[in-house]
Amino acid sequence: MAGVLGMAFVPYYNHLIELLETNAELKKTARGIATQLCWAGGGTVVGGIVAGPPGAMVGGIVGSVVGYCRVDPYQSLVRTLKNLSKRERAELVAKVQELVGSTSIEALTRFIASQAQREVLLNLLRKLAEDFKGG
Numbered sequence: 616m617a618g619v620l621g622m623a624f625v626p627y628y629n630h631l632i633e634l635l636e637t638n639a640e641l642k643k644t645a646r647g648i649a650t651q652l653c654w655a656g657g658g659t660v661v662g663g664i665v666a667g668p669p670g671a672m673v674g675g676i677v678g679s680v681v682g683y684c685r686v687d688p689y690q691s692l693v694r695t696l697k698n699l700s701k702r703e704r705a706e707l708v709a710k711v712q713e714l715v716g717s718t719s720i721e722a723l724t725r726f727i728a729s730q731a732q733r734e735v736l737l738n739l740l741r742k743l744a745e746d747f748k749g750g
Contacts, residue, residue, distance in 0.1 A: 624704060624705045624708040624709070625704075626720065627708045627711075627712065627718070627720055627723070628704045628705075628707065628708050630720045630723065630724075631696075631707075631708070631711060631723065632693070632696060632697060634723070634724070634727065635692075635693045635696065635740075636693060638727065640727070640730075640733060641689075641727060641733055641736075641737065642689050652682070653682060654678040654679060654681045654682025655675050655676075655678040655679040655682055656675075656678065657678050658674035658675050658676070658677050658678020658679070658681070659671045659672075659674050659675035659678060660674070661674050661678075662674015662675065662677070662678075692737075692740060692741060692744055695744045695747070695748065696740065696744060699747060703747045706743075707740075707743055707747075710739060710743060711723065711736070711739065711740075714726075714735065714736065714739055
């Protein structure tokens with residue numbers, strides 16, 4: 616009986632991975648968060664050094680555009696999450712359910728309907744993936 620209850624997180628985890636692999640809005644959100652932020656920051660710094668405040672603004676815009684076109688780290692996040700141990704998967708599911716405020720799969724699907732909530736979810740998943748890789 617304990618083995619069955621101990622595996623209760625598996626359907627939720629599988630649904631989460633399926634959403635990450637198939638939901639175009641999640642992919643678009645992930646791309647916008649990570650890549651664009653790094654390139655925008657770099658462009659702002661370089662532009663500011665070269666041309667002062669106006670250069671920083673132009674550099675930030677150019678950096679954002681370049682960042683949007685660069686390689687997407689999203690697939691490596693999905694791959695990392697797919698390679699977690701059972702214990703890490705259970706912990707991941709618990710944290711996601713806590714964020715969503717429900718243990719139901721339907722609530723997770725509804726949760727990602729909002730851009731802001733997708734960003735929060737992806738930030739949580741990235742943090743957990745980094746913690747699991749480092750620990």
